[in-house]
Amino acid sequence: MKFVDVAGVNDILPGKTRHVETKGIEIVLANVAGKIYAVSERCGHMNAPLSKGTLYENIITCPLHHATFDVRTGKMITGMVEHPLPDLDKAPKETQDEYRAIGMLAKGIRIHDLQSFPVKIQGDRVLVTIQ
Ligand code: FES
Numbered sequence: 035m036k037f038v039d040v041a042g043v044n045d046i047l048p049g050k051t052r053h054v055e056t057k058g059i060e061i062v063l064a065n066v067a068g069k070i071y072a073v074s075e076r077c078g079h080m081n082a083p084l085s086k087g088t089l090y091e092n093i094i095t096c097p098l099h100h101a102t103f104d105v106r107t108g109k110m111i112t113g114m115v116e117h118p119l120p121d122l123d124k125a126p127k128e129t130q131d132e133y134r135a136i137g138m139l140a141k142g143i144r145i146h147d148l149q150s151f152p153v154k155i156q157g158d159r160v161l162v163t164i165q
Contacts, residue, residue, distance in 0.1 A: 037154050037161035044158065046070055051094065053085035059164050061151060064105040066092045071105040072153050072162045078103070078146035079114055101145050108148035114140065 040054040046065040053075055054061050060075035062085045073094075077084055082098035089095075095102050099114035116137060122130055154161045 035152065035163045035165070037152075037156075037163045039156075039159050040072075040162050041160045042158055043070070043155060043160055046160070049089060051085045051087075051089050053083065054162075056162065057164060061162060061164075062094070062105075063153075063160060063162075064089050064092075064094060066105060070153050070155065070160055072151040072160075073103065073105050073108045073148040077101060078110060078148055079143060080140075084148075099140070103148050106150075108150035110145050110147050113145050116141070 038056045040056050040061065041052060041063060046052045046063050048065045048068055050065055052063045054063060061072050062075045064071050075084055077096040077098065079096065079099060079101050082096050084094050084096060087095045087097040092104055092106050093102050093111060094105050101114050102111040103109065104111055119133060122133060151162045151164060
């Protein structure tokens with residue numbers, strides 16, 4: 035298993051994330067109480083960048099539709115959250131219909147687990163294998 039140097043340990047503070055890219059693969063590194071994990075950067079729903087989301091303990095929340103994933107395993111915890119538009123009922127009927135149709139399509143999109151990458155700490159460097 036070949037590991038690639040992607041960041042410094044001190045680049046990812048506890049409770050924080052960092053986007054890195056190696057060999058064309060986007061990864062989000064997450065520091066959970068001093069232990070660093072690596073999962074795919076792109077959300078398993080519609081590819082939003084998870085490093086722009088929030089990390090709470092071991093759970094990263096997508097910034098776009100708020101699906102949540104466990105950074106220790108990449109497994110999805112909860113799916114997307116629908117946010118109704120305020121005052122949608124006051125919009126023209128065509129706009130309401132279009133918004134509802136988009137909502138129905140989005141609900142039908144399957145959310146995939148994230149790929150999880152093995153991490154190794156070597157000195158003050160974070161190494162990841164992309165297999
Ligand atoms: S893109 Fe992440 S939940 Fe929709």
